[in-house]
Amino acid sequence: MIRDDIKAAQVTAMKAGDKDARAAISLIQAAIKNRDIEVRTGSAPADDDALVVEVLQKMVKQRRESIAMYEQGGRPELAAAEAREVAVIERFLPQQMSEAETTAAIESIKADLSATGMKDMGRVMAELKARHAANLDMSKASGLVKAALS
Incomplete structure (x- = not known):
């Protein structure tokens, strides 16, 4: 399951001292937890991966919009930080169709x-x-x- 991959990546990032990845993965986990609270099913839904993928896709979309705004506003350092987060989030998404x-x-x-x-x-x-x-x-x-x- 994607949730397990995310948890394992969090541990790996903490052990490696990768602050950027650790911060992005923490954001992912928080977004998933918020989505779980919204659903309030009491237990994991039957297709948990679909829920997680939906959250991840939304996060990527938000960050791409932020990157565009930062670039328009002349803030390349903030755009680069968002791009690094997108790279971490996309590691957990299934391969996209061509x-x-x-x-x-x-x-x-x-x-x-x-x-x-x-x-x-x-x-x-x-x-x-x-x-x-x-x-x-x-x-x-x-x-x-x-x-x-x-």
């Missing part, structure tokens, strides 16, 4: 749903998220779905 794989998945879903135009974009996006949420950046996929349906 653009070609994403396009193939979209075409498959488009055929399955008999989607023909932009009016079907919501259905296609929902099915894409249901099938491939853990391995796909949905913001990038949105543009590819638009292109496939237009």
